Amino acid sequence: xxxxxxxxPSLSVQEGRxxxxxxxxxxxxxxxxxxxxxxxxxxxxxxxSISSIKDKNEDGRFTVFLNKSAKHLSLxxxxxxxxxxxxxxxxxxxxxxxxxxxxxxxxxLMVKP
Amino acid sequence: EAQVxxxxxxxxxVTGKKLTVTCSQNMxxxxxxxxxxxxxxxxxxxxxxxxxxxxxxxxxPEGYKVSRKEKRNFPLILESxxxxxxxxxxxxxxxxxxxxxxxxxxxxxxxxx
Numbered sequence: 001x002x003x004x005x006x007x008x009p010s011l012s013v014q015e016g017r018x019x020x021x022x023x024x025x026x027x028x029x030x031x032x033x034x035x036x037x038x039x040x041x042x043x044x045x046x047x048x049s050i051s052s053i054k055d056k057n058e059d060g061r062f063t064v065f066l067n068k069s070a071k072h073l074s075l076x077x078x079x080x081x082x083x084x085x086x087x088x089x090x091x092x093x094x095x096x097x098x099x100x101x102x103x104x105x106x107x108x109l110m111v112k113p
Numbered sequence: 114e115a116q117v118x119x120x121x122x123x124x125x126x127v128t129g130k131k132l133t134v135t136c137s138q139n140m141x142x143x144x145x146x147x148x149x150x151x152x153x154x155x156x157x158x159x160x161x162x163x164x165x166x167x168x169x170x171x172x173x174p175e176g177y178k179v180s181r182k183e184k185r186n187f188p189l190i191l192e193s194x195x196x197x198x199x200x201x202x203x204x205x206x207x208x209x210x211x212x213x214x215x216x217x218x219x220x221x222x223x224x225x226x
Contacts, residue, residue, distance in 0.1 A: 004155070034214070043117070043203050043217030044156070089155055100171060101215070103148075103155035 003027045004092050006104035013111050019077040021107050023090035026071065030092035034101070035064060035075050038087045047088075048075070080111045115140045117218035119204050125224045126194055134189045134221050136204030142216075143209035145187035146171070147179065149200040150220075156203065162187055163209075194225040 004025045013019045023033075031052040036044035050057040050064045050073070057064050063076045077084055087108050091101040117138045126132055138145065146161040148171075158171030162181040176198055178190040187206075191198060201222050205215035 002154070006155075009153075041219065043205070043219050045217070046214040049214070091156075100158055100161065101156075102172070103157070105153045105155040 001026075002105070003030075004090060004102050004104040006088075006090060006107045008107050009105070010108040010110070013080045013109065015082055015111055015113050016079045019075075019080040019084065019109055019111065021075040021077075021088050021090075021109065023073045023075075023104050024071060025073075025092050027092070027094065027102075028071070029094040030102070032093050033064070033066060033073050034091045034093075035062075036089045036091060036103075037084075038089065038106070044089060077109075080109075082111050082113050085109055085111045115216070117204055117206050117216050119202070119218035119221050121221060122219065123222050125226065127226055128195055129193050132191050132194060132223075134191075134202060134204075134223070136187045136189065136218060137185050138187075138204075138206040138216070139185065140206060140208070140216065141184065142206035143184070144215075145181065145204065145206045146215065147177070147187070147189050148203045148205065148217075149173065150203065151200050159189070159202075191223075194223075196225050199223060199225050 034049040035047040037047045038044040048062050066073045087106045089106045090104045120135045143164050147159040148156040150156045157173045160179040162168045204218040207215045
């Protein structure tokens, strides 16, 4: 059973609008969460992270929100740009060093010009 | 340029023929890890290593071996590949002083027929 789930396989958004990517988890022991972005033929690249002691972390156009009670996190991209078109993976970990990451299945974001 | 290098990028092999996928990083990172990516399942961790001669199983270690004789190299060995090991494989590394944010290689697409 997948402990980290991204229920939307794909999302299409108009350029300039907000993109919201969602992620749910089941393991209450997870205490750190990350988002990775992946372009075709490349490896995933780290995007943004959040500790369980916070409910929001912002980095430029990217903001991650964490709702621990709902075991839900989301990635907001504002404004969305065509170059943001990629597959986004959320990941979670419960070890301090972050060695063992559990990934969701990914959401393919398409930003239309 | 700081990077994780995997070889080969593409490999087609036959069932039972031993193979090795190499991984090398030039960032002096302590931690290294192997993941496989399958549609809808995201990335699943196969093995990880916290330093030279220290390795441990991830979520899906069956059918795989690893070794960490040098800090920079972390090869993935399939002693007797089977068709269910057809997948996209990623090697990743990170510094022990950074809690999170693996750097990934570009991937190895393996097909076992």
